[in-house]
Amino acid sequence: MNKIEHIGIAVKNLEKSNALFASLLGEKHYKIEEVKSEGVKTSFFKVGENKIELLEATNIDSPIAKFLAKKGEGVHHIAFAVDDILGEVKRLKKEGFTILNEIPKKGADNKLVVFLHPKTTNGVLIELCQEVD
Ligand code: ZN
Numbered sequence: 001m002n003k004i005e006h007i008g009i010a011v012k013n014l015e016k017s018n019a020l021f022a023s024l025l026g027e028k029h030y031k032i033e034e035v036k037s038e039g040v041k042t043s044f045f046k047v048g049e050n051k052i053e054l055l056e057a058t059n060i061d062s063p064i065a066k067f068l069a070k071k072g073e074g075v076h077h078i079a080f081a082v083d084d085i086l087g088e089v090k091r092l093k094k095e096g097f098t099i100l101n102e103i104p105k106k107g108a109d110n111k112l113v114v115f116l117h118p119k120t121t122n123g124v125l126i127e128l129c130q131e132v133d
Pocket of ligand 1: 006007008053077079127
Protein backbone atom coordinates (compact mmCIF):
# COMPACT_ATOMS: atom_id res chain seq x y z
CA MET A 1 0.00 0.00 0.00
CA ASN A 2 1.27 3.44 -0.87
CA LYS A 3 -0.12 5.94 1.58
CA ILE A 4 -3.26 7.03 3.35
CA GLU A 5 -5.19 8.49 0.45
CA HIS A 6 -8.02 9.92 2.52
CA ILE A 7 -9.99 9.63 5.71
CA GLY A 8 -13.76 9.36 5.33
CA ILE A 9 -15.99 11.08 7.87
CA ALA A 10 -19.74 10.47 8.08
CA VAL A 11 -21.73 13.68 8.57
CA LYS A 12 -25.41 14.46 8.91
CA ASN A 13 -25.39 17.68 6.96
CA LEU A 14 -22.78 18.13 4.23
CA GLU A 15 -23.33 21.85 3.86
CA LYS A 16 -22.79 22.55 7.55
CA SER A 17 -19.80 20.22 7.73
CA ASN A 18 -18.24 21.77 4.63
CA ALA A 19 -18.29 25.10 6.44
CA LEU A 20 -16.93 23.50 9.61
CA PHE A 21 -14.04 21.77 7.86
CA ALA A 22 -13.26 24.85 5.79
CA SER A 23 -12.76 26.81 8.98
CA LEU A 24 -10.81 23.93 10.55
CA LEU A 25 -8.46 23.39 7.61
CA GLY A 26 -8.29 27.00 6.40
CA GLU A 27 -9.31 25.97 2.91
CA LYS A 28 -12.60 25.22 1.17
CA HIS A 29 -13.51 21.80 -0.24
CA TYR A 30 -12.37 21.43 -3.84
CA LYS A 31 -15.16 19.21 -5.07
CA ILE A 32 -18.52 17.70 -4.35
CA GLU A 33 -19.54 14.43 -5.90
CA GLU A 34 -22.58 12.22 -5.59
CA VAL A 35 -22.14 8.45 -5.85
CA LYS A 36 -25.69 7.34 -6.62
CA SER A 37 -24.95 3.61 -6.39
CA GLU A 38 -23.76 4.07 -2.78
CA GLY A 39 -26.41 6.58 -1.76
CA VAL A 40 -23.85 9.18 -0.75
CA LYS A 41 -22.91 12.74 -1.48
CA THR A 42 -19.26 13.46 -0.80
CA SER A 43 -17.01 16.47 -0.56
CA PHE A 44 -13.22 16.49 -0.63
CA PHE A 45 -10.65 18.65 1.14
CA LYS A 46 -6.91 18.66 0.54
CA VAL A 47 -4.60 18.37 3.52
CA GLY A 48 -1.06 18.33 2.13
CA GLU A 49 -0.88 15.17 0.04
CA ASN A 50 -3.82 13.57 1.85
CA LYS A 51 -7.51 14.23 1.68
CA ILE A 52 -10.53 14.34 3.90
CA GLU A 53 -13.76 12.97 2.43
CA LEU A 54 -17.03 14.01 4.05
CA LEU A 55 -19.95 11.67 3.40
CA GLU A 56 -23.63 12.47 3.68
CA ALA A 57 -26.39 9.92 3.07
CA THR A 58 -28.78 10.62 0.20
CA ASN A 59 -31.32 7.97 1.17
CA ILE A 60 -32.27 5.91 4.23
CA ASP A 61 -30.79 2.69 2.81
CA SER A 62 -27.39 4.28 2.34
CA PRO A 63 -24.53 2.66 4.30
CA ILE A 64 -23.85 6.15 5.68
CA ALA A 65 -27.42 6.47 6.99
CA LYS A 66 -27.00 3.12 8.76
CA PHE A 67 -23.63 4.17 10.18
CA LEU A 68 -25.04 7.47 11.48
CA ALA A 69 -28.01 5.72 13.08
CA LYS A 70 -25.72 3.24 14.83
CA LYS A 71 -22.69 5.33 15.74
CA GLY A 72 -23.46 8.97 15.01
CA GLU A 73 -21.12 11.30 13.17
CA GLY A 74 -17.43 10.51 13.07
CA VAL A 75 -14.61 8.69 11.30
CA HIS A 76 -16.17 6.21 8.90
CA HIS A 77 -13.22 4.73 7.02
CA ILE A 78 -9.53 5.01 6.21
CA ALA A 79 -8.57 4.71 2.55
CA PHE A 80 -5.20 3.46 1.33
CA ALA A 81 -3.93 4.11 -2.17
CA VAL A 82 -2.79 0.98 -4.02
CA ASP A 83 -1.33 0.40 -7.49
CA ASP A 84 -2.70 -3.10 -8.02
CA ILE A 85 -6.08 -3.40 -6.35
CA LEU A 86 -6.77 -6.95 -7.58
CA GLY A 87 -3.34 -8.09 -6.38
CA GLU A 88 -4.01 -6.54 -2.95
CA VAL A 89 -7.43 -8.20 -2.73
CA LYS A 90 -5.79 -11.55 -3.43
CA ARG A 91 -3.04 -10.94 -0.87
CA LEU A 92 -5.39 -9.69 1.87
CA LYS A 93 -7.81 -12.56 1.31
CA LYS A 94 -4.95 -14.97 1.81
CA GLU A 95 -4.04 -13.12 5.01
CA GLY A 96 -7.54 -13.84 6.31
CA PHE A 97 -9.23 -10.46 5.91
CA THR A 98 -12.89 -10.33 4.93
CA ILE A 99 -13.31 -8.44 1.67
CA LEU A 100 -16.72 -6.80 1.30
CA ASN A 101 -16.57 -6.56 -2.50
CA GLU A 102 -13.94 -8.63 -4.28
CA ILE A 103 -14.81 -7.00 -7.56
CA PRO A 104 -13.68 -3.36 -7.31
CA LYS A 105 -16.46 -0.85 -7.77
CA LYS A 106 -16.44 2.69 -9.01
CA GLY A 107 -16.16 5.05 -6.05
CA ALA A 108 -15.89 8.80 -5.74
CA ASP A 109 -12.94 10.77 -7.09
CA ASN A 110 -12.46 8.57 -10.17
CA LYS A 111 -11.24 5.55 -8.22
CA LEU A 112 -11.79 1.83 -8.14
CA VAL A 113 -12.54 0.84 -4.57
CA VAL A 114 -12.68 -2.26 -2.40
CA PHE A 115 -13.72 -2.37 1.25
CA LEU A 116 -12.54 -4.67 4.03
CA HIS A 117 -15.02 -5.65 6.72
CA PRO A 118 -14.29 -3.89 10.02
CA LYS A 119 -14.72 -7.14 11.95
CA THR A 120 -11.34 -8.29 10.63
CA THR A 121 -9.60 -4.89 10.97
CA ASN A 122 -10.06 -3.93 14.62
CA GLY A 123 -13.37 -2.22 13.97
CA VAL A 124 -12.08 0.13 11.28
CA LEU A 125 -13.63 0.05 7.83
CA ILE A 126 -10.72 -0.01 5.36
CA GLU A 127 -10.96 1.17 1.77
CA LEU A 128 -8.42 0.35 -0.90
CA CYS A 129 -8.45 2.69 -3.83
CA GLN A 130 -6.75 2.73 -7.16
CA GLU A 131 -6.69 5.70 -9.46
CA VAL A 132 -8.39 5.05 -12.80
CA ASP A 133 -6.66 6.65 -15.75
ZN1 ZN B 1 -13.50 6.92 0.82
